């Protein structure tokens with residue numbers, strides 16, 4: 001059984017992916033510096049759900065702790081890596097671009113140096129729909145334009161890492177890389193112990209909605225950023241996908257990595273989304289129905305950098321990864337009962 005290193009393992013998508021890997025009896029080594037997640041608590045829940053008394057895990061900063069990272073590769077014969085670890089707040093990246101370039105780029109470069117030194121076979125990179133250039137025809141395919149006119153440094157770090165990986169794969173043809181571009185993950189494991197729970201002020205839709213929906217402060221109101229977009233109800237449309245479907249895509253991608261041969265390109269990109277768009281208001285009305293709760297909300301001006309409509313064509317991932325999203329929006333939102 002291959003040994004998989006998972007960076008960012010206690011994050012929202014990383015933790016759900018660990019459950020998939022444990023399910024497939026993979027030998028997993030975890031790294032997370034806890035900068036955006038609650039390591040101890042998450043590993044405890046994962047261990048309980050997966051029935052694992054012990055999870056091999058390290059806490060280090062991939063962008064600065066090169067010696068410690070090398071020791072992990074020297075200790076464990078790592079075959080593949082799933083690289084989730086990154087700073088991911090769009091707003092914070094605009095205020096702190098250097099922090100984002102140093103962290104997100106250096107962590108990947110340090111990993112690639114270890115892959116080369118220790119002959120790792122391949123990696124899966126956690127990329128994002130934000131690498132797509134704005135104002136393109138929907139649905140976005142893997143061939144849609146990327147990298148140009150991106151609205152924030154976070155998105156640019158994801159695009160730059162994709163380009164670094166393509167160059168690395170060209171120079172190292174036996175190394176295999178799969179890039180997964182996530183659209184909008186929502187929902188959580190039925191235990192409700194792995195909800196998206198970032199440290200600091202959340203930016204994403206669901207953590208903000210849940211803060212108001214489940215908050216004690218009756219006065220608190222959820223802000224919908226813009227209701228004057230060119231969409232049926234005026235609010236933004238996104239491709240929301242259950243996080244467990246995203247996690248399953250990683251298990252399918254690892255399976256593909258171990259079977260990629262010379263005829264395949266050694267760096268392949270896939271959209272991970274449902275292929276359907278849902279508006280903010282549709283999310284809210286569906287959530288209210290699923291939870292039988294009422295959300296206090298009001299419309300605010302548009303948020304800088306937001307696009308009106310973003311959703312993907314996921315046929316390539318379904319065909320080549322033998323992956324298919326199995327949960328609906330209602331399934332994901334019913335998790336929040």
Ligand code: WQD
Pocket residue numbers: 088089090127128129130182183184203204205206208209223224225226236237238280303306
């Ligand atoms: C979705 C919609 C907002 C919050 C995301 C992540 C980004 C990256 C790519 C991983 C938008 C609206 C939100 C709120 C709102 N993820 N909204 N009120 O913008 O598609 O980007 O995907 O790489 O980190 O942010 O997702 O969840 O921020 O917003 O009205 O309080 O919800 O305007 O239309 P987005 P989001």
